[in-house]
Amino acid sequence: MVALSNPTIEQFFVKTCKPVNPLTFPPSIPLIDLSKPESKHLLVKACQDFGFFKVVNHGVPTKFINKLESEAIKFFSSPLSVKQKAGPPSPFGYGSKNIGKNGDVGWVEYLLLNPNPESDYHQLLSIFEEHPDDFQCVVDDYVAEVKKMACEILELMADELKLEPKNVLSKLLMDEQSDSVFRVNYYPPCPELQEHEINGRNLIGFGEHTDPQIISVLRSNNTSGLEISLRDGSWVSVPPDSDSFFINVGDSLQVMTNGRFKSIKHRVVANSKESRVSMIYFGGPPLNQTIAPLPSLLQTDEDSLYKEFTWFEYKTYAFNSALSHDRLGVFEKIPSKI
Ligand code: GA4
Secondary structure (H helix, E strand, O other), X not given: OOOOOOOOHHHHEOOOOOOOOOOOOOOOOOEEEOOOHHHHHHHHHHHHHOOEEEEEOOOOOHHHHHHHHHHHHXXXXXXXXXXXXXXXXXXXXXXXXXXXXOOEEEEEEEEEEOOOOOOOOHHHHHHOOXXXXXXXXXXXXXXXXXXXXXXXXXXXXXXXXXXXXXXXXXXXXXXXXXXXXXXXXXXXXXXXXHHHHHOOOOEEEEEEEOOOOOEEEEEEOOOXXXXXXXXXXXXXEOOOOOOOEEEEEOHHHHHXXXXXXXXXXEEEEOOOOOOEEEEEEEEOOOOOOEEOOOOOOOOOOOXXXXXXXXXXXXHHHHHOOOXXXXXXXXXXXXXXXX
């Protein structure tokens, strides 16, 4: 474990920056219209090709989205002493610049919350008595809707992949013991960045990584910054769209589909002028859940590409690793990389 200290500006610069190859650059981010059930085919294709897609007609009421965004801005604009009442992010609380336990840094402030009403950690936000609106209720309303959408997406996937039963994936998120995470990020503008941008350098908001869980549901304001990595290693900026949601395939879903779906490597680069606010629901299974290819998906004679492990084992390994680490590597039966 690396001791946390105040990072220097040099630590924030993006190290890898391979230019986009025009031959592999996707014409656009795959777009899924949730009001059309036939989009399940495109949805599965997007998970196979990119592990990433954008969702419109999602059914999440705008009032929940707007309320959460304004509560989040209120929280991050509060004095540091108020924000620190949420405690350090271990595992839930407020963090600034330091991410995880291994020395990763980013130009970001964040709240990590437990979205599971059954958990003892759940009522964290009730300590913000200064807030006229109850932040916790706003988070709960939002998470309930986003979780419903995530389950709908998982059921469309299961349907298209002919998995039995249809709720084989969604039931893991619906489980009372589901080990999910809710994250609110605030990327402050970085005026000092302008001079570095002129020199062609980017400041990192949140370093490259894949999400360990099953599925991630991201929504942001209209500030750019999110980038996804294509298979050839180039980075593509995702145009922001505050009315839509972006879905990432997580490492666990990659394993459960025996590598048919890929967890997507992504990152956020800082912006010199505008602040970026994002909220992400990371849908995870119960801790004791075995993460292995779904039997109804495996063809006759098809072997699992992965050793068997539980979500607790994977999560423990992941949370002790550095952000950019290829976490699934050690769980592969035949390691893909040396
Ligand atoms: C990435 C996805 C989620 O934001 C997160 C992150 C977690 C953290 O911020 O503590 C991790 C990161 C994430 C994966 C590797 C470890 C753990 C930071 C880090 C360096 C909450 C999660 O579940 O895994």
